[in-house]
Amino acid sequence: MRERLVLIGNGMAGMRTVEELLKLDAERYQITVFGAEPHPNYNRMMLSPVLAGDKTVDDIVLNSRQWYSDNGVELHTGDPVVSIDRVGRKVVTAEGRSVAYDRLLVATGSTPLIIPVPGADKPGVLGFRDVADVATMLAASREHRNAVVIGGGLLGLEAANGLLRNGMQVTVVHLLDVLMERQLDKPAAAFLKASLEEKGLRFLMEARTAEILGDERVTGVRFADGMVVDADLVVMAVGIRPNVELARQAGVHCNRGIVVDDTMQTFDPRIYAVGECVEHRSTCYGLVAPLFDQAKVCANHLARMGISRYEGSVTSTKLKVTGVDLFSAGEFNGAEGDETLVLQDPAQGIYKKLVIRDDRVKGAVLYGDTMDGSWYFQLMREGTDISAFRGSILFGQHDLGDAGHGDARVLALPDSAEVCGCNGVCKGEIVDAIVKKGLFTLEDVRAHTKASSSCGSCTGLVEALLANTVGEGYAETPSKKPVCSCTDHSHDEVIRTIREQQLKDMPALRAFLSWRTPDGCAVCRPALNYYLLAAWPGEYQDDAQSRFINERAHGNIQKDGTYSVVPRLFGGLVTPSELRAIADVAEKFEVPEVKITGGQRIDLFGIKKEDLPPMWADLNAAGMVSGHAYGKALRTCKTCVGSDWCRFGTQDSTGLGVKLEQLTWGSWMPHKFKMAVSGCPRNCAEATIKDFGVVCVDSGYELHVGGNGGIKVRVTDLLCKVETEAQVLEYCAAFIQLYREEAHYLERTAPWVERVGLNHVKQRILDDPQGRQALYQRFKYSQQFSQSDPWKARADGAEAREYAPLRIA
Amino acid sequence: MTQWTRIATLDDIPRLGARVVRADTMDIALFRTSSDQVFALRDQCPHKGGPLSQGIVHGGTVTCPLHNWKIDLASGEAQGPDEGCAHSFPVKVEKGVVYLAYSVKEEAA
Numbered sequence: 001m002r003e004r005l006v007l008i009g010n011g012m013a014g015m016r017t018v019e020e021l022l023k024l025d026a027e028r029y030q031i032t033v034f035g036a037e038p039h040p041n042y043n044r045m046m047l048s049p050v051l052a053g054d055k056t057v058d059d060i061v062l063n064s065r066q067w068y069s070d071n072g073v074e075l076h077t078g079d080p081v082v083s084i085d086r087v088g089r090k091v092v093t094a095e096g097r098s099v100a101y102d103r104l105l106v107a108t109g110s111t112p113l114i115i116p117v118p119g120a121d122k123p124g125v126l127g128f129r130d131v132a133d134v135a136t137m138l139a140a141s142r143e144h145r146n147a148v149v150i151g152g153g154l155l156g157l158e159a160a161n162g163l164l165r166n167g168m169q170v171t172v173v174h175l176l177d178v179l180m181e182r183q184l185d186k187p188a189a190a191f192l193k194a195s196l197e198e199k200g201l202r203f204l205m206e207a208r209t210a211e212i213l214g215d216e217r218v219t220g221v222r223f224a225d226g227m228v229v230d231a232d233l234v235v236m237a238v239g240i241r242p243n244v245e246l247a248r249q250a251g252v253h254c255n256r257g258i259v260v261d262d263t264m265q266t267f268d269p270r271i272y273a274v275g276e277c278v279e280h281r282s283t284c285y286g287l288v289a290p291l292f293d294q295a296k297v298c299a300n301h302l303a304r305m306g307i308s309r310y311e312g313s314v315t316s317t318k319l320k321v322t323g324v325d326l327f328s329a330g331e332f333n334g335a336e337g338d339e340t341l342v343l344q345d346p347a348q349g350i351y352k353k354l355v356i357r358d359d360r361v362k363g364a365v366l367y368g369d370t371m372d373g374s375w376y377f378q379l380m381r382e383g384t385d386i387s388a389f390r391g392s393i394l395f396g397q398h399d400l401g402d403a404g405h406g407d408a409r410v411l412a413l414p415d416s417a418e419v420c421g422c423n424g425v426c427k428g429e430i431v432d433a434i435v436k437k438g439l440f441t442l443e444d445v446r447a448h449t450k451a452s453s454s455c456g457s458c459t460g461l462v463e464a465l466l467a468n469t470v471g472e473g474y475a476e477t478p479s480k481k482p483v484c485s486c487t488d489h490s491h492d493e494v495i496r497t498i499r500e501q502q503l504k505d506m507p508a509l510r511a512f513l514s515w516r517t518p519d520g521c522a523v524c525r526p527a528l529n530y531y532l533l534a535a536w537p538g539e540y541q542d543d544a545q546s547r548f549i550n551e552r553a554h555g556n557i558q559k560d561g562t563y564s565v566v567p568r569l570f571g572g573l574v575t576p577s578e579l580r581a582i583a584d585v586a587e588k589f590e591v592p593e594v595k596i597t598g599g600q601r602i603d604l605f606g607i608k609k610e611d612l613p614p615m616w617a618d619l620n621a622a623g624m625v626s627g628h629a630y631g632k633a634l635r636t637c638k639t640c641v642g643s644d645w646c647r648f649g650t651q652d653s654t655g656l657g658v659k660l661e662q663l664t665w666g667s668w669m670p671h672k673f674k675m676a677v678s679g680c681p682r683n684c685a686e687a688t689i690k691d692f693g694v695v696c697v698d699s700g701y702e703l704h705v706g707g708n709g710g711i712k713v714r715v716t717d718l719l720c721k722v723e724t725e726a727q728v729l730e731y732c733a734a735f736i737q738l739y740r741e742e743a744h745y746l747e748r749t750a751p752w753v754e755r756v757g758l759n760h761v762k763q764r765i766l767d768d769p770q771g772r773q774a775l776y777q778r779f780k781y782s783q784q785f786s787q788s789d790p791w792k793a794r795a796d797g798a799e800a801r802e803y804a805p806l807r808i809a
Numbered sequence: 810m811t812q813w814t815r816i817a818t819l820d821d822i823p824r825l826g827a828r829v830v831r832a833d834t835m836d837i838a839l840f841r842t843s844s845d846q847v848f849a850l851r852d853q854c855p856h857k858g859g860p861l862s863q864g865i866v867h868g869g870t871v872t873c874p875l876h877n878w879k880i881d882l883a884s885g886e887a888q889g890p891d892e893g894c895a896h897s898f899p900v901k902v903e904k905g906v907v908y909l910a911y912s913v914k915e916e917a918a
Contacts, residue, residue: 448889450889518843518868519842522865545823549863549864801823807831
């Protein structure tokens with residue numbers, strides 16, 4: 001028999017937990033849900049847009065009744081649970097239902113605080129919490145004129161804006177002299193106040209409410225200084241109180257909220273709690289993003305997987321008031337000794353402030369231009385060293401040249417603008433899917449729209465759309481991004497686990513990390529295969545079936561299913577006999593097209609798969625090996641002619657290019673890796689847009705790293721200058737090895753260098769000569785196992801069945 | 810009536826991999842899952858005709874190598890937001906030998 005799980009509270013946190021649980025284990029529990037409200041689960045964050053008339057209640061439903069029945073979840077709405085019997089392990093509802101449980105999940109949420117002043121119980125005085133409150137406010141706005149909102153925080157201002165939009169005269173009353181003091185500093189709050197006043201809101205600052213006036217219904221509010229304001233409607237938005245009564249009556253330990261540990265378990269091991277009703281490490285959360293983190297952890301433990309912990313959340317806030325752009329995160333006021341970067345443009349209504357400590361972003365307040373909010377938030381959560389771009393950080397990610405990842409300008413685009421160029425998905429479709437299908441994560445958007453599911457270069461754009469569309473509910477911008485939907489573990493965690501646990505094959509790795517799928521998927525398998533290969537050279541048995549076809553077949557698949565063949569020409573040098581052999585091969589196998597590549601190689605197109613091994617045999621016979629033009633590997637080293645011929649050349653760039661390529665060919669990388677050597681600063685080999693580029697000068701060699709052409713051009717950073725060719729080779733190998741060991745799979749050097757910071761690379765390569773030597777030695781060791789030509793092996797008969805079709809007799 | 814044609818031994822197909830069967834007028838992809846189930850689909854993705862036999866096999870699914878459509882091995886149906894279907898052929902494994910139900914009529918379909 002299945003275990004019984006009862007959920008008290010049909011809100012976002014509880015239902016998110018149920019959804020996560022169903023993803024992990026749909027069979028374990030028979031689930032019953034009780035909700036006090038008469039509605040199915042809806043997106044509470046979106047009540048403000050409903051009040052403002054931007055959305056309807058139907059628009060914000062997350063799980064329809066159909067969803068509950070499709071997933072075998074029993075739902076009772078409008079019937080609140082009135083008691084928990086922990087000894088008998090059952091709950092009893094207002095209508096007298098009694099349901100037994102094996103596990104109980106409490107997600108009772110919170111209630112708006114009502115200030116205990118005389119008259120606070122009069123009709124027309126309410127909080128702003130649920131659909132019923134919105135309905136009351138909308139009804140009042142049709143019959144009455146004056147509204148007072150008590151509380152100038154996030155919720156109060158959203159309520160005030162909504163009532164204003166419905167034609168009411170609204171006065172916002174705030175106890176302090178700073179609006180939204182939990183999210184804003186003084187200058188930003190002043191900007192906000194001015195902008196809201198322009199919209200028509202009135203403010204009474206530093207005003208203490210003394211009494212609600214009226215007989216049958218509220219007629220006004222009197223303040224401590226004696227002033228009276230007319231009011232037909234009073235909305236109290238001064239804070240929330242976790243709903244703990246039910247738990248407390250049942251003897252479950254509560255402080256302000258229901259006390260839970262890092263697994264979301266209460267003091268009764270059968271009872272878990274999530275959402276606004278809980279208190280975790282002495283903190284109660286009132287925003288939605290932490291609830292989602294909690295839901296994930298709680299589901300993991302309910303599914304008896306027992307591997308994840310909730311360690312608290314860093315939160316960010318966006319105000320959902322049309323025409324007001326405001327973002328806040330972290331310690332925006334700063335502590336003593338913190339540095340503050342400020343950009344202020346009163347004429348444009350723009351204010352940006354970042355709090356910096358130890359070269360890391362600790363907090364942010366943005367007003368007027370919030371496009372980079374999610375970027376700053378990410379920098380903050382990931383603890384990125386910002387010293388390399390500190391000078392321009394206030395101008396935004398756009399100003400940085402961000403290697404194609406993340407461009408918040410997407411918000412300014414029209415709906416018809418194509419966001420995902422690979423799959424032809426427009427901005428409007430993405431926003432539509434996010435809103436209509438209630439999507440919260442990047443993974444959801446990929447599954448529903450295909451956007452960002454191919455080359456991934458639009459991932460930043462899609463994340464920006466998500467963050468902007470769902471506001472603070474955006475569950476990702478996570479402190480860690482999972483490798484794929486098979487796991488919650490990040491790339492860094494996988495890399496670390498492989499080394500720490502000495503895991504040397506993929507099934508063991510997946511089992512250790514509790515992968516959700518037995519085989520993994522097309523995203524994680526190549527990544528894990530690479531990480532194992534990089535960690536255990538010579539030991540790990542490469543898994544061909546976890547390689548993308550290009551690397552399995554050692555050719556580049558083309559749109560018609562044929563392959564292309566690119567022989568390696570070290571440094572771009574080629575002999576007449578090699579050219580003759582290439583020409584012979586092209587004629588013998590009737591190659592439809594021969595082309596010179598951007599990396600100074602020759603590409604033979606349209607090769608049938610079964611022709612690959614015999615063709616490689618011919619190329620091998622002429623002394624040529626695989627050019628790895630198909631792999632996440634060392635591709636080419638492009639060179640100019642250098643001092644042998646060129647009248648400007650300062651060094652033998654061609655010879656150095658050959659040596660670099662001889663040192664590094666055959667190595668597998670997180671992504672493709674391109675090099676170039678230019679013989680003088682004229683830089684004809686375009687070395688400053690390569691992963692590793694050398695620019696020769698009279699006195700030595702400049703080493704440049706982290707550049708690429710590609711989706712978004714990024715110019716290299718100068719790593720250092722060295723004096724000898726031997727140094728160039730050593731530094732190059734050390735840089736490659738650092739990249740091989742630390743970068744995420746499918747992360748090129750450009751985004752990797754931006755992520756870890758050039759300083760980190762400099763520390764490891766320049767400041768630590770022993771460490772550099774060790775990296776160099778590890779690279780050379782791993783090269784022992786990778787510098788055998790895969791073409792020759794296959795021309796000699798290896799992996800024959802990969803290339804031979806079966807025939808029907 | 811189903812006509813079974815002997816195609817290969819189970820060992821001829823790599824686990825979590827595929828082989829191409831060259832029939833008269835089309836290619837058929839034979840897939841083998843981690844649990845040694847074998848499936849046969851027309852070797853043509855319903856999206857842009859990509860050779861499914863060259864994709865990565867995981868669970869009961871193959872990911873097309875051209876644009877990452879995920880195709881269900883049993884039904885040939887595209888998954889997720891994509892729509893389309895690759896023709897599937899009956900296949901059986903007996904004593905380590907793989908048989909395919911393939912006829913000229915089906916080929917025309």
